[in-house]
Amino acid sequence: MRIDVITIFPEYLEPLDVSLVGKAREKGILDVRLHQLRDWTHDVHHTVDDTPYGGGPGMVMKPEPWASALDTVAPPGATVPGTDGAPAEGPCLIVPTPSGRPFTQAVAVELAARPWLVFAPARYEGIDRRVIDDAATRMPVHELSIGDYVLAGGEVAVLVMVEAIARLLPGVLGNVESARDDSFAAGRMEKLLEGPVYTKPARWRDREVPEVLLSGHHGKIARWRRDEALRRTAAHRPDLVAAFRPEELDRRDREV
Numbered sequence: 469m470r471i472d473v474i475t476i477f478p479e480y481l482e483p484l485d486v487s488l489v490g491k492a493r494e495k496g497i498l499d500v501r502l503h504q505l506r507d508w509t510h511d512v513h514h515t516v517d518d519t520p521y522g523g524g525p526g527m528v529m530k531p532e533p534w535a536s537a538l539d540t541v542a543p544p545g546a547t548v549p550g551t552d553g554a555p556a557e558g559p560c561l562i563v564p565t566p567s568g569r570p571f572t573q574a575v576a577v578e579l580a581a582r583p584w585l586v587f588a589p590a591r592y593e594g595i596d597r598r599v600i601d602d603a604a605t606r607m608p609v610h611e612l613s614i615g616d617y618v619l620a621g622g623e624v625a626v627l628v629m630v631e632a633i634a635r636l637l638p639g640v641l642g643n644v645e646s647a648r649d650d651s652f653a654a655g656r657m658e659k660l661l662e663g664p665v666y667t668k669p670a671r672w673r674d675r676e677v678p679e680v681l682l683s684g685h686h687g688k689i690a691r692w693r694r695d696e697a698l699r700r701t702a703a704h705r706p707d708l709v710a711a712f713r714p715e716e717l718d719r720r721d722r723e724v
């Protein structure tokens with residue numbers, strides 16, 4: 469997968485050299501390219517912002533540098549080979565913003581299937597709207613929020629999204645099953661938070677690992693894990709439990 473990030477703070481993205489994403493880059497699974505937005509300015513101060521039309525506080529990112537950057541990084545008509553021999557595809561533009569659609573595991577799965585993502589993290593009050601409307605005439609655009617809070621800029625949101633997407637790419641996680649039982653993953657644990665986990669020693673500071681986990685009885689362990697996930701979800705995310713359709717629960721779930 470190719471990932472381009474256009475930003476005035478490329479150094480904010482340095483964590484992409486480290487750990488899981490860093491290793492995916494070393495393995496050639498991820499091709500991450502960082503671009504300095506100011507390289508597409510033409511004045512001595514490398515200005516990327518200006519005052520908002522209509523007044524109000526803060527500054528707005530100017531359209532010209534963004535348009536030149538996008539036209540260079542993802543020229544009209546440009547494609548990369550599709551994943552697993554699929555036909556070539558153009559880029560998909562992702563604009564992190566607190567006013568976007570929520571970035572969820574389902575969105576991460578959808579984006580992990582695309583071969584080329586271009587991220588446009590904004591600073592200040594955001595990017596001139598016309599840049600996004602113009603880009604949308606030639607590529608899919610996703611305006612996405614990572615949560616109901618306001619960050620100083622979109623770079624941290626890019627880190628969050630890239631990590632969530634990268635770990636879904638084939639060959640990135642050591643154990644292919646690691647992503648399967650994640651909180652929010654599709655399947656049996658869909659829409660449930662993961663319950664507690666334990667490792668050796670079986671007894672630590674007088675605390676025992678739940679006996680069922682030592683039993684070797686796969687059916688009982690699966691049932692226990694689901695019960696714990698249901699309990700945790702009810703405690704931490706009652707909104708998720710309230711949204712359950714009855715067919716998503718089995719008879720035993722109702723007893724928890």
Ligand code: ADE
Pocket residue numbers: 564565566612613614615616617618619620621622625
């Ligand atoms: N930029 C600032 N706050 C943000 C948020 N919550 N999600 C995505 N991008 C942002």
